[in-house]
Amino acid sequence: MYYHRERLWPSPSIFIFTALVIPASLLVFLPINPTVGVLTAAVLYTGIIAVLVLASPTIAVTDSYLIAGPARLPIEHIGTPQVFLAEQATLERGQRLDARAWLLLRGWVSPVIKIPLTDPEDPAPYWLLSTRHPQRVADALLKSASAATTPDVT
Numbered sequence: 001m002y003y004h005r006e007r008l009w010p011s012p013s014i015f016i017f018t019a020l021v022i023p024a025s026l027l028v029f030l031p032i033n034p035t036v037g038v039l040t041a042a043v044l045y046t047g048i049i050a051v052l053v054l055a056s057p058t059i060a061v062t063d064s065y066l067i068a069g070p071a072r073l074p075i076e077h078i079g080t081p082q083v084f085l086a087e088q089a090t091l092e093r094g095q096r097l098d099a100r101a102w103l104l105l106r107g108w109v110s111p112v113i114k115i116p117l118t119d120p121e122d123p124a125p126y127w128l129l130s131t132r133h134p135q136r137v138a139d140a141l142l143k144s145a146s147a148a149t150t151p152d153v154t
Helices: 012-018 021-029 034-054 086-093 134-149
Strands: 002-007 058-062 065-068 071-074 082-084 102-104 112-116 126-130
Touching: 002 134, 012 034, 021 034, 058 134, 065 126, 082 086, 082 134, 086 112, 112 134
Parallel strands: 102 126
Antiparallel strands: 002 058, 058 065, 065 071, 082 112, 112 126
C-alpha cells in the first residue's frame, strides 16, 4: 500500500528551454542539407525529452519502505523528517549539506525533505530529497512508521 507516491517530472520550462536545441541544430545543418537539418533537430529534441522523462525518479512511501529513485530505506530506520521550503531548502542543498548524506535532488524542484537515519551501521546521517509535496511525504512517513509500530490485533 502506498501512503504517498510522486514522480519528479521536469517542469514545463525545462521542456521549453531544451527546445533551443532545435534552432541550434537547424543553424548547423540547414546550410548542409535542409532535410538533414530538420530530421536532426527533431531527433535531438525527441531524445532530450525521452531522457528527461525516463530519468525522472519516483518518491514513494509504502507500508515498509521509503523509495527514492533506485534506493529503498526501511521505515524502521527513519527518524523525524524535516521540511524545508524556499531559502531554507537552498541552504540545506548547499551550505548545510553533509557530504555523507544520500541525495535525490532535482534542480527544478525547490522544496526538500530531510530524513534522518536511525540505523547506526548506515554511513549516511540523513537522506535529502527534492519533492514538490514535502509535507505530504513527511505525513506519509509518520503514518507509515506509526502503522509499522502498531501491533496487529487479529
